[in-house]
Amino acid sequence: MKKYTYTDKKDTRSGFGAGLLEVGRKNENVVALCADLVGSLKMNDFIKEFPDRFFQVGIAEANMMGIAAGLTIGGKIPYTGTFANFSTGRVYDQIRQSIAYSGKNVKICASHAGLTLGEDGATHQILEDIGLMKMLPGMTVINPCDYNQTKAATIAIADHDGPVYLRFGRPVVPIFTDPDQKFEIGKAWMVNEGKDVSIFATGHLVWEAIQAGEQLAEMGIDAEIINIHTIKPLDEEAVLKSVAKTGCVVTAEEHNRLGGLGDSIAQLLARNTPTPQEYVAVDDSFGESGTPAQLMEKYGLNAANIIAAAQRVIKRK
Amino acid sequence: MSEDISKLEHIASQVRRDIVRMVHACQSGHPGGSLGCTDYFVALYFNIMKRKAGFDMDGIGEDIFFLSNGHISPVFYSTLARAGYFEVSELATFRKINSRLQGHPTTHEGLPGVRVASGSLGQGLSVAIGAARAKKLNQDNHLVYVLMGDGEQQEGQIWEAAMYAPHNKVDNLIATIDYNGQQIDGATEDVLSLGNLKAKWDAFGWDVLEMNGNAMSEVVAGLSEAKSRTGKGKPVLILMKTEMGNGVDFMMGSHKWHGVAPNDEQLAAALAQLEETLGDY
Numbered sequence: 001m002k003k004y005t006y007t008d009k010k011d012t013r014s015g016f017g018a019g020l021l022e023v024g025r026k027n028e029n030v031v032a033l034c035a036d037l038v039g040s041l042k043m044n045d046f047i048k049e050f051p052d053r054f055f056q057v058g059i060a061e062a063n064m065m066g067i068a069a070g071l072t073i074g075g076k077i078p079y080t081g082t083f084a085n086f087s088t089g090r091v092y093d094q095i096r097q098s099i100a101y102s103g104k105n106v107k108i109c110a111s112h113a114g115l116t117l118g119e120d121g122a123t124h125q126i127l128e129d130i131g132l133m134k135m136l137p138g139m140t141v142i143n144p145c146d147y148n149q150t151k152a153a154t155i156a157i158a159d160h161d162g163p164v165y166l167r168f169g170r171p172v173v174p175i176f177t178d179p180d181q182k183f184e185i186g187k188a189w190m191v192n193e194g195k196d197v198s199i200f201a202t203g204h205l206v207w208e209a210i211q212a213g214e215q216l217a218e219m220g221i222d223a224e225i226i227n228i229h230t231i232k233p234l235d236e237e238a239v240l241k242s243v244a245k246t247g248c249v250v251t252a253e254e255h256n257r258l259g260g261l262g263d264s265i266a267q268l269l270a271r272n273t274p275t276p277q278e279y280v281a282v283d284d285s286f287g288e289s290g291t292p293a294q295l296m297e298k299y300g301l302n303a304a305n306i307i308a309a310a311q312r313v314i315k316r317k
Numbered sequence: 318m319s320e321d322i323s324k325l326e327h328i329a330s331q332v333r334r335d336i337v338r339m340v341h342a343c344q345s346g347h348p349g350g351s352l353g354c355t356d357y358f359v360a361l362y363f364n365i366m367k368r369k370a371g372f373d374m375d376g377i378g379e380d381i382f383f384l385s386n387g388h389i390s391p392v393f394y395s396t397l398a399r400a401g402y403f404e405v406s407e408l409a410t411f412r413k414i415n416s417r418l419q420g421h422p423t424t425h426e427g428l429p430g431v432r433v434a435s436g437s438l439g440q441g442l443s444v445a446i447g448a449a450r451a452k453k454l455n456q457d458n459h460l461v462y463v464l465m466g467d468g469e470q471q472e473g474q475i476w477e478a479a480m481y482a483p484h485n486k487v488d489n490l491i492a493t494i495d496y497n498g499q500q501i502d503g504a505t506e507d508v509l510s511l512g513n514l515k516a517k518w519d520a521f522g523w524d525v526l527e528m529n530g531n532a533m534s535e536v537v538a539g540l541s542e543a544k545s546r547t548g549k550g551k552p553v554l555i556l557m558k559t560e561m562g563n564g565v566d567f568m569m570g571s572h573k574w575h576g577v578a579p580n581d582e583q584l585a586a587a588l589a590q591l592e593e594t595l596g597d598y
Binding site for chain 2: 031052053055057058060062063064065066067068069070071072073074075076078093094096097098101102103104
C-alpha cells in the first residue's frame with residue numbers, strides 16, 4: 001500500500017475560496033455570486049480583490065441561479081456559492097431550465113454537502129445532490145477530496161465550457177494530494193494499485209478509503225483505490241480496467257445509496273461486465289444533528305465500513 | 318410618425334395571421350396571449366430595440382430581449398422570423414418533431430434570436446437582470462428587455478428579482494408585464510388576485526409606467542417613454558394592459574383561448590379579420 005501522509009488539515013471549502021481568488025486573477029470573465037453565505041463559502045478574498053465582479057443576492061437562491069444564467073450572456077463565467085442543499089434541491093427547476101437546458105456556462109459551487117455539515121442537522125445535510133445534478137443532461141459533477149484538489153478543481157472548471165456542479169464541505173480534513181496537481185475533469189486518480197478489490201471513493205471518503213487500504217494490507221488484502229472526483233462524466237475506462245483486474249467493487253461516498261457514485265458505477269458495470277459490488281453510502285435516510293465523526297460512524301461512512309464492505313464483496317467473487 | 322405606425326400595424330397584422338395559422342397547423346399552443354402581445358413584439362423588434370444584423374448569443378453592442386412567459390412562443394417566433402432571424406417558412410415546423418421551434422422557446426436547438434429557455438414560469442426576470450449586469454460589466458451601453466405574464470406574477474422568484482434590481486440600481490432594464498387579467502383556470506382575480514400590481518412594483522422601488530398594449534401608437538410611445546427613463550438609477554417596469562386574443566373578435570376577452578387551437582372554420586373566421594400584408598409563410 002502506497003503511503004499517504006499529511007502535515008496539515010483544512011476544509012475543502014477553503015480550497016474553493018483559494019481557487020476562486022486564483023481563477024479570478026487568471027480570468028477576468030470570472031464573476032461570483034452568493035446568497036448570504038459569504039463567510040461560509042470562503043469568498044471574502046475574492047470579494048476584497050474584485051468587488052465589482054461579486055454579486056450579493058441575499059437569501060434568494062432561485063434569483064441567484066437566474067442571474068448567473070443571464071451573466072453568461074455577455075461572456076461572464078459565474079460561480080454561484082451557497083450550501084449544497086440550497087444549490088440544488090431548492091433551485092432544481094431554475095438550474096434545469098435556465099442553466100442546463102439553456103446550456104449556460106454556470107459553475108454551481110456547493111459547500112456543506114453531506115452529513116459532515118454536522119450539528120445543523122438534516123434540513124441542511126443534503127444527501128441527494130449528486131443524483132439530482134448528474135441526471136441533468138450536459139451537467140458535469142465534481143466532488144473533490146481535499147483542500148488541494150478542491151482548489152485545483154475550482155480553477156480548472158473555468159476552462160470547461162458548460163454547467164458544472166462542484167461539491168465540497170465544511171469539516172477540516174487531511175490534505176494529502178499534490179498542491180501543484182493539474183486537475184483533469186473526468187480523469188480518475190489512481191491512489192493505490194492493487195489486485196484484490198477495487199475501491200472507488202469520492203469526496204471525504206477518499207481519505208477513509210486510504211485508511212481502510214492500509215488496514216486491509218495488514219490483513220493481506222491488496223486493495224486498489226481510485227479517487228473518482230468527477231462523477232459525471234465518469235472515467236469509464238479507469239473503472240473497467242480496474243474491475244477487469246480485481247473482479248469486485250466497493251463504492252464509497254457521502255451521499256444517499258440511491259443515485260450517487262455507486263449507482264453510476266453499478267450501471268456502467270451492468271452494461272459491460274456485471275460485478276459484485278458493495279455500497280458504502282447512506283442507506284436511503286435523512287441525516288441528523290451530531291459531530292461529523294459521530295455522524296459518519298452512525299451512518300456507516302468511515303474506514304471500518306469500507307473494510308467490512310471489502311471483506312464482504314471479496315467473498316462474493 | 319403616423320407612417321411608421323401604419324407600417325408597424327401592417328407587420329402586426331401579418332404576425333397575428335402567422336400566430337393563428339401556426340397554432341391551427343399543429344392543433345396546440347397558446348394563441349390568446351400571443352395575439353394580445355403582438356403589438357408589443359412588433360414595436361420592440363421593428364422600432365424600439367437597437368439590433369445588430371444576425372445573431373450571436375452574447376448580444377454585446379445591441380439591445381436584447383427575453384421572453385419569460387414562454388408559452389406565447391407563437392408571437393415570439395413569428396416576430397423573429399419576420400425580423401429576419403430565420404426563414405419564415407420555418408414557422409410551419411412549430412411544435413412538430415425535429416423542429417427548432419419547440420412548444421416553448423429554447424436555445425437547445427440553436428434557433429437564432431432565443432437566448433434562454435423559458436416556459437417554466439417566473440425565471441425570465443432574473444435572467445434579464447443577470448444579462449443587464451453583464452452589460453454594465455462590459456461597459457455596453459445597451460438595454461435589456463423582458464416580458465412577463467400577469468399570471469406569472471404568482472411565482473415567488475419574480476419577487477426575489479423584483480427586490481434585487483432596485484437595490485442594485487439595475488437601470489438598463491425594461492421589464493413589461495402583459496396585464497390581461499387572464500390565466501389558464503380563469504380570471505387572475507378569481508384564481509389568485511394580484512392585488513394592486515402598480516403599487517406593489519412601486520413599493521419594490523421600480524419606476525412604473527402604464528401603457529395600453531393594443532394600440533400601436535401607444536405601445537411605441539410607451540416603450541419610448543420607458544427608454545427615456547433608463548439610466549436614472551432605477552429599473553423600469555411597464556404595466557401593459559392587453560386583451561387576450563386581441564385582433565380576432567371571438568378570441569378576445571376570455572381565458573378560453575389561452576391554450577386552445579382553432580378548428581378549420583375558426584381559422585377561416587380569424588384570417589378573415591386579419592389582412593395578409595407580408596405574405597403568409
